[in-house]
Structure formats: C-alpha cells, structure tokens
Amino acid sequence: MHQSILSYRGSRYLWWASSMCLASIVAYWVHDPMSPPNGGTWLGYTLGGLGAFLILWLMWFGIRKRRYRSRMGSVQGWLSAHIYIGIGLITVVTLHTGFQFGWNIHTLAYVLMILVIVSGMVGVFCYMHFPRVLTEESGDTTTESLIRQIREVDRQALALAAEIDPDTHDKVIRSIRKSQIGGNAWQLLLARDKSPPLEDLIPSTDRAKKKKKTYQPEITSSTMMFMASNIANARVDKGESIRKLSDLLIGQKGVLMRKLRRELQIKAFIDVWLYLHVPLSFALLAALIAHVVSVFFYW
Amino acid sequence: MQTRIRHIAHRRKGIVTESEKLVEKQSISIGRATDQDIFLPDTGVSYQHARINLLPDGVVSVSSVSRLGFYIEGNLVQNCLIRRRGEMTFGAYRVIVEINNRQKLVDITVEKLAEDIVEMQKSRDRPLGLEQTWLSKRQLSWLGFAVVLILFLVLPIAAFHGDRAGRIVEEFNLPDDSLWLSGAISSPHRHFGNDCNQCHQQPFVRVRDNACLKCHGDITAHSDPAVFDLPRLHLARCASCHHEHEGSEHLVQRDQKMCSDCHGFLGNLTMIDLNNIIDFGTDHSQFRVTLMPGHGKSRNDPQAWKRVSLDDPSIRHDTGIVFPHDLHLDRQGILGPNGKQRLDCDDCHQTDASGNYMIPITMEGQCQSCHRLEFDPADPERELPHSDLKNLRKMLDEYYSLAALRGGVADESAPDLITQRRRPGKTLTREETDIALKWALQKSAAVAEEVIELRSCNLCHKVRRDPKAEFGWVIPEVHTSQARWFPKGFFSHDAHRNTSCETCHDAATSSKSEDVLLPRIEVCRECHGGQDAENRLQSTCIECHSFHQPDQLLMRMTRAAKDG
Numbered sequence: 001m002h003q004s005i006l007s008y009r010g011s012r013y014l015w016w017a018s019s020m021c022l023a024s025i026v027a028y029w030v031h032d033p034m035s036p037p038n039g040g041t042w043l044g045y046t047l048g049g050l051g052a053f054l055i056l057w058l059m060w061f062g063i064r065k066r067r068y069r070s071r072m073g074s075v076q077g078w079l080s081a082h083i084y085i086g087i088g089l090i091t092v093v094t095l096h097t098g099f100q101f102g103w104n105i106h107t108l109a110y111v112l113m114i115l116v117i118v119s120g121m122v123g124v125f126c127y128m129h130f131p132r133v134l135t136e137e138s139g140d141t142t143t144e145s146l147i148r149q150i151r152e153v154d155r156q157a158l159a160l161a162a163e164i165d166p167d168t169h170d171k172v173i174r175s176i177r178k179s180q181i182g183g184n185a186w187q188l189l190l191a192r193d194k195s196p197p198l199e200d201l202i203p204s205t206d207r208a209k210k211k212k213k214t215y216q217p218e219i220t221s222s223t224m225m226f227m228a229s230n231i232a233n234a235r236v237d238k239g240e241s242i243r244k245l246s247d248l249l250i251g252q253k254g255v256l257m258r259k260l261r262r263e264l265q266i267k268a269f270i271d272v273w274l275y276l277h278v279p280l281s282f283a284l285l286a287a288l289i290a291h292v293v294s295v296f297f298y299w
Numbered sequence: 300m301q302t303r304i305r306h307i308a309h310r311r312k313g314i315v316t317e318s319e320k321l322v323e324k325q326s327i328s329i330g331r332a333t334d335q336d337i338f339l340p341d342t343g344v345s346y347q348h349a350r351i352n353l354l355p356d357g358v359v360s361v362s363s364v365s366r367l368g369f370y371i372e373g374n375l376v377q378n379c380l381i382r383r384r385g386e387m388t389f390g391a392y393r394v395i396v397e398i399n400n401r402q403k404l405v406d407i408t409v410e411k412l413a414e415d416i417v418e419m420q421k422s423r424d425r426p427l428g429l430e431q432t433w434l435s436k437r438q439l440s441w442l443g444f445a446v447v448l449i450l451f452l453v454l455p456i457a458a459f460h461g462d463r464a465g466r467i468v469e470e471f472n473l474p475d476d477s478l479w480l481s482g483a484i485s486s487p488h489r490h491f492g493n494d495c496n497q498c499h500q501q502p503f504v505r506v507r508d509n510a511c512l513k514c515h516g517d518i519t520a521h522s523d524p525a526v527f528d529l530p531r532l533h534l535a536r537c538a539s540c541h542h543e544h545e546g547s548e549h550l551v552q553r554d555q556k557m558c559s560d561c562h563g564f565l566g567n568l569t570m571i572d573l574n575n576i577i578d579f580g581t582d583h584s585q586f587r588v589t590l591m592p593g594h595g596k597s598r599n600d601p602q603a604w605k606r607v608s609l610d611d612p613s614i615r616h617d618t619g620i621v622f623p624h625d626l627h628l629d630r631q632g633i634l635g636p637n638g639k640q641r642l643d644c645d646d647c648h649q650t651d652a653s654g655n656y657m658i659p660i661t662m663e664g665q666c667q668s669c670h671r672l673e674f675d676p677a678d679p680e681r682e683l684p685h686s687d688l689k690n691l692r693k694m695l696d697e698y699y700s701l702a703a704l705r706g707g708v709a710d711e712s713a714p715d716l717i718t719q720r721r722r723p724g725k726t727l728t729r730e731e732t733d734i735a736l737k738w739a740l741q742k743s744a745a746v747a748e749e750v751i752e753l754r755s756c757n758l759c760h761k762v763r764r765d766p767k768a769e770f771g772w773v774i775p776e777v778h779t780s781q782a783r784w785f786p787k788g789f790f791s792h793d794a795h796r797n798t799s800c801e802t803c804h805d806a807a808t809s810s811k812s813e814d815v816l817l818p819r820i821e822v823c824r825e826c827h828g829g830q831d832a833e834n835r836l837q838s839t840c841i842e843c844h845s846f847h848q849p850d851q852l853l854m855r856m857t858r859a860a861k862d863g
Binding site for chain 1: 342343345346365366367375390415416417418420423424425426428429430431432433434436439440441443444445446447448451452455456459476478479480481490495499502503504505533539542545552554557651698718
C-alpha cells in the first residue's frame with residue numbers, strides 16, 4: 001500500500017518537528033539575556049548546537065539512502081523525517097541568530113541553509129507532483145519502449161523509402177540521422193533538440209508563419225515540405241507508399257518523439273532540484289565549519 | 300598502386316568469414332547497387348554513394364556521390380583526404396582505408412557493424428537523464444564546499460598565522476577575518492576595531508582580561524578578594540559583563556540582573572550589612588546616610604562616621620553649629636546687612652563644575668556676606684578673620700594699638716590721652732606710650748570676648764570658654780556639609796534641575812542644624828521605579844551604583860592575583 005512521505009506513520013515526524021519548533025520558540029520567549037538575543041548566550045549555544053547537529057544528521061540522509069542493508073529505519077521514514085526536521089530547522093536556526101544578520105560568514109551560513117531548505121521544498125513538490133503527471137501523460141509506456149517504437153518507425157520508413165526512389169531514400173536517411181534522442185541538460189529540461197529546420201527548402205512566404213508555429217524539431221520542416229510535394233507529384237503506383245511514408249514520419253514519429261521529449265523533461269524536472277540541493281548542502285557544510293571554527297577561533 | 304578490398308562478415312554462431320579481391324582501378328565506387336566495386340547491401344546507403352580515388356602522390360581522396368555523405372571520425376562529411384589511414388562509416392558499414400606506400404598498396408577493409416542504419420543511430424543517442432549530462436552533483440558539491448571553505452576559513456586563518464600570507468591577503472584584497480565579524484563594534488573600540496588581534500590575542504582562547512586592562516589599567520575592582528572570597532565574582536571576566544560586537548549600547552550592561560544575580564541572593568553575606576536587593580522599585584532598602592551622629596567628635600576619627608538609615612527616628616548629624624533652615628528660608632524674609640531679604644536654596648547651595656554635587660558650605664563662601672565679622676561700630680568695613688583665633692587676637696591687638704597711638708578714639712571709657720586728637724608732629728612720651736598700649740590690649744581683649752562670646756561667633760558656634768585653651772576659648776569642629784552623603788551611590792543634581800529643591804529636601808520646616816534633610820527612598824520612588832516599572836521611570840542599579848568601586852584595589856591587581 002502506497003503511503004505518502006508526508007503522511008508517513010500518521011505524520012509522526014511532523015509532530016516531532018513541530019514540537020521542536022515550539023520548544024525553541026518557548027525557550028526563546030522565556031530566555032531573557034542581558035545582551036540582545038544572540039548566538040553566544042546559553043540558549044544561543046544550545047540552539048546553535050542543535051542546528052549544527054541537525055544539519056549533519058540531515059546530510060547523513062545522503063549516505064543512509066545508499067545503505068541498502070541498513071536496518072536503522074526505512075528510507076521512507078528517513079525521508080519523511082528529513083523533510084519535516086529540515087523545515088523545522090528554519091525556526092531553530094533563525095532563533096539561534098537572534099535575528100542579527102550582516103555581511104559575514106555567519107549570515108552566509110544562514111542564507112545557504114535557507115537556500116538548501118527552499119530547494120528541498122521545491123524537491124518535495126517535484127516528488128509529489130511530477131510522478132503523477134508522468135503517470136497521467138504516459139500511462140504504462142516507458143522511455144525504453146518509446147525509443148523502441150521510434151526505431152521501428154524509422155526502419156519501416158527506411159524500407160518504404162528504399163522502394164520509392166533514391167531522393168526520397170536520401171531524405172529519409174537524413175531525417176533519421178537528424179532526429180535526436182535525448183539531449184544535454186537544457187534540451188532535456190526545455191524538451192527541445194538542436195536540429196534546426198532547413199529553411200532554405202521552405203518557400204520564403206511561409207517562413208515567417210513557420211516561426212510562430214509550434215516548434216516540432218523531430219520532423220524537420222524540409223522533410224514535411226518534401227513529403228507534401230512528393231505526394232502531389234507522385235505517380236499513381238508510388239502514391240500509396242509515399243502516403244504511408246508521410247504517415248509514418250509526420251504522424252507516428254512526431255507523436256512518439258513529442259511523448260519521449262515530454263517524458264524526459266518530466267524526469268529531468270524530478271531530478272533537477274537535487275543539482276541545487278546537494279551542492280548547496282556541501283557549501284553549507286563548509287560555511288557551517290567556517291562559522292563554528294571562526295566563532296571559537298576568536299572566542 | 301593496387302587496391303586490396305577485404306570483406307569481413309560475422310556469421311551465426313560466432314563464425315567470421317573474410318573475402319579478398321585485388322582491384323587495379325584508380326577510382327573505386329561504393330554503394331548499394333550491385334555493380335559497385337564495394338557493394339554495401341544496406342538501406343542506409345545510396346545506390347551510388349561515394350568514390351575512393353587513388354591520387355598520384357600516394358594520397359587517397361574519398362568523395363560522396365550521394366548527398367548523404369559519410370562519417371569520418373564521428374563527423375558527417377562530403378569529402379575527405381586520407382594520407383595514412385582513415386576509418387569511415389557508410390550506413391551500417393565501417394570502411395577502413397590504409398595506405399601502404401612502400402608496397403604500393405591500398406588496403407580497404409569493409410565490415411558490417413550493425414543490423415542497419417537505425418541500429419547505428421543508437422551510438423549517437425544523447426543523454427536521456429540529467430545524471431548522464433555534464434551536470435554533476437559531486438563536482439558542484441566539491442566546488443561549493445572548497446570555495447566557501449577557502450574564502451571564509453582558510454584565507455582568514457592563513458592571514459592570522461603567517462606574516463607572508465597576511466601580506467598576500469592584504470595586497471590582493473582577499474577575504475580576511477573581517478568576514479568573521481559577528482556584529483557592530485562599539486563606538487569606543489572602533490578606532491582599533493579592524494585589528495581583531497588587539498583583543499583576540501590567541502586562537503581558541505577567550506578574550507583575556509589583560510587585553511582589556513592594556514588600555515583600562517586604572518579601572519578599580521568591585522571588592523577586595525582578600526575580604527570577600529567570592530569565586531563567582533573574581534572569576535568573572537571583563538567580557539562576562541562587557542559584551543562587544545553588540546553595538547555601543549551593550550558595552551556597559553544596564554540590566555539590573557547584572558547586579559541582582561548576586562545582590563538578590565547574598566546568603567550569609569547579609570551579615571556584612573548588605574541587604575538582598577533585586578529591584579529598586581520593590582525591594583531596595585531605605586537609604587543609609589554616612590554621617591556623624593555623636594557629639595564633638597573629630598572628622599578624622601573613623602569611628603565617628605556611621606551609616607544610618609533614614610528610617611532611624613533618632614537620626615541626626617552633628618554639624619557643630621547652630622543653623623535653623625526655617626529661619627533663613629522664611630518667606631517674609633530675614634534681616635541682612637541691606638535690610639530684609641528673601642533667601643532661596645541656591646543663594647547658598649551651588650553645584651560643583653560637574654553639576655552633580657553641592658559645593659560644601661563655608662563661612663567665606665556663603666555665610667559671611669550677611670554674617671559679617673565686624674567688631675568696631677565706628678569702622679564697619681573692617682572684619683575679623685574667620686576660623687583663626689590666633690590672628691583674630693593679633694589683629695585686634697594691632698588695630699587698637701594703632702588707634703591708641705593715633706589718638707582721637709571715640710570711646711568715652713578710654714583715657715583722655717586716647718580720646719584726644721593730637722597735633723601733627725607731636726610725639727608721645729614713654730609714659731604716654733605705656734598708657735596707650737595698656738589701653739589697647741585691654742580694649743582688644745574686651746572686644747575679643749564680646750565678639751566671640753556675645754556678638755558674632757556664638758551666634759552660630761557653641762563657644763565654650765576654657766582658660767586652658769590656647770586662646771581662651773574652644774569652638775567645636777564644624778561638619779556643615781560634605782560632598783557625598785551617599786558615597787556608595789551616585790547622584791546628579793544637574794539631572795534633576797527641573798525639580799524644585801523642596802520636592803526632595805524639606806528644609807523650610809527644619810529648625811535644627813542636626814536635622815538630616817536628605818530624601819528618603821520613597822521620595823525617589825515617586826518618579827523612579829525598577830527596571831520593569833510600568834508607570835515610573837525605569838531605573839536600573841547602575842543609574843546610581845557602579846560596579847567598579849572607586850575605593851577598591853585596581854582591577855589589574857585583583858586580576859593578577861586571580862591569574863597567578
């Protein structure tokens with residue numbers, strides 16, 4: 001039975017984190033230091049120590065989730081705790097600062113921590129939202145099956161084209177060469193590839209309109225133009241083959257490529273926040289070390 | 300040049316077959332058509348796809364006949380030149396051209412790589428997920444970790460430890476320990492605030508008192524550690540109370556907890572005459588005045604001074620003089636040399652230059668303008684010296700001797716010799732001089748007695764005739780006022796200048812100089828409350844008291860004892 005990470009065991013860790021925040025707030029409220037509230041009072045050291053421990057513990061999650069044989073709680077439980085305790089950390093550490101901020105290592109550590117937590121919140125949203133979108137849009141098809149289908153369409157098109165004439169064959173081969181599966185980080189995220197339309201083959205009157213239309217790079221416009229003119233000029237006996245070919249390349253392949261690109265995009269969305277969350281966590285770890293060492297270096 | 304074309308075919312069950320033929324042509328054709336020299340039966344290849352031309356200087360050129368071109372080293376090209384070896388891809392086939400100039404032979408090896416061109420495309424697939432792209436969490440993490448650690452920890456520490464590193468950091472304006480500054484430096488410390496090591500002298504060691512005492516060498520301690528063995532007090536650091544990096548406001552602690560931490564819970568220390576006090580508004584004890592309750596004691600006798608509570612009904616201060624405030628402050632006026640005049644407090648009581656305390660009252664300063672020490676009605680300008688019986692007597696002797704010698708004294712009881720006017724140039728005989736001197740000394744003694752016992756001195760002083768005394772009288776020591784009635788507290792009259800004197804000092808009804816006219820704590824509490832008072836001026840301990848007691852040892856001495 002699937003259970004959301006947010007409602008894991010009756011949101012047990014939500015209560016833990018809330019209690020921690022509440023205790024911190026009450027302590028801060030009751031605490032009446034002689035200087036303005038800051039990290040150097042006994043409560044300041046307590047909250048700071050708790051915050052530092054929690055940061056290390058939260059980062060330990062990156063190690064724990066790879067330890068498949070660990071029996072220290074389930075990864076699902078750890079993730080649930082990771083999320084709630086991580087968000088609760090904002091309260092603990094903000095109270096540790098005593099609301100004193102400046103252009104220094106101490107505030108840098110705080111800002112990095114906030115960025116890590118915010119990127120983590122984005123991650124929670126991505127993990128909750130995009131898998132559902134993926135299921136809604138793709139159903140049961142997997143990336144592998146989509147790629148297999150695209151290759152099959154390519155083969156059929158190639159076989160058909162070889163029978164028609166060398167020109168068509170040429171075109172189809174070039175179209176196959178150009179249709180790119182996957183892409184670099186930006187192309188994955190934006191669901192684009194770099195195949196440019198061969199505009200010199202498009203009549204100039206159409207060019208302006210073309211730019212405004214939805215960009216469909218998988219079938220280059222030159223291929224479409226070529227197909228269309230072929231159908232018009234074809235001899236009767238080749239007409240059927242050409243129609244089949246255009247149906248394959250313009251119809252089926254187009255749909256499959258769009259699906260594939262969207263699927264890769266959603267998967268990239270699910271992952272991309274981690275490329276902020278993890279490096280920022282390590283920058284935070286360095287800032288935390290610098291913060292703690294500098295405070296006691298100049299005690 | 301000869302060309303050797305080898306076909307390698309992978310059959311089922313792992314069997315590999317090779318076929319070889321020698322061609323003498325200078326131009327070799329490649330394509331899907333059966334008439335091609337190199338026949339590639341693959342739908343990814345055109346019927347006439349390309350030609351391999353053997354050029355005279357031992358170089359081979361490959362040019363595409365079809366518009367599809369071919370791949371060489373991963374690049375799609377239409378033409379290429381091969382000098383020694385070239386590896387090309389046509390559809391699903393790999394074609395390797397090797398030129399052996401010594402044997403005058405060009406080797407062409409043809410091998411099928413995949414089922415078809417679609418299969419070949421797989422090798423050109425791009426990343427399907429972010430983890431396969433250039434983005435790397437690990438590299439970014441190391442980068443972020445290293446940059447932050449170097450900029451904010453390594454460089455500042457290097458600058459602290461090494462002169463050379465310090466110079467480099469300074470010269471290139473690299474991040475230094477100023478990035479560690481946790482809050483604004485207080486205004487008094489700003490002039491050296493950019494040099495952290497003035498205070499933070501050793502790494503990982505809390506700021507030592509010596510760093511503070513380097514400048515604040517003359518600051519005094521709170522109490523004598525030899526008398527009060529209070530580890531909590533003497534182990535406290537300067538920085539326990541004086542918090543830096545919190546702006547100027549908190550360099551000196553004003554919070555009453557600072558004091559009440561100890562003074563609210565003195566335990567068995569109460570036997571040393573201290574009360575438990577937490578808050579001025581609610582539990583400060585009645586003020587105790589340092590005064591001399593006994594009669595006729597010397598101010599130099601330490602036993603004469605006592606701290607007496609204003610609640611004590613028998614409280615009195617032995618001023619040694621007679622002075623009724625009520626008479627002097629009579630609203631109808633008091634008779635002075637220029638007739639009746641109304642006196643106000645500040646006609647006599649003036650603050651010192653600081654504005655805090657009243658200047659002690661003196662005869663010359665305040666009283667004598669009315670209480671003139673004249674002694675001869677015929678010569679009202681002439682006054683006797685104050686508080687100097689010896690010179691008083693001498694002056695009277697000299698005054699009347701001169702008068703007797705001059706003659707013409709308006710005194711009916713005097714001999715004629717003294718009262719008669721003398722002609723200029725006339726000198727007295729020896730006998731006449733004796734008579735004049737005798738009269739002068741008698742007159743001087745009589746005037747002295749009259750002035751001291753009846754007319755002037757006895758008005759204020761309790762004069763006692765004593766033949767054994769040096770000049771015949773004893774005048775008690777005067778303790779009219781002192782600068783500090785409350786030496787353990789601080790008070791500023793100037794800060795209260797908008798308040799009338801009567802608000803605190805009930806002088807108008809006081810008829811005796813022994814009356815203590817200092818205000819009781821209740822008077823202060825009409826305006827002042829404790830730190831958390833809601834409807835009073837919030838006043839903490841250090842409004843009136845100082846931690847560093849001026850009569851104590853120097854802090855550097857008590858600290859040295861502690862550190863030693």
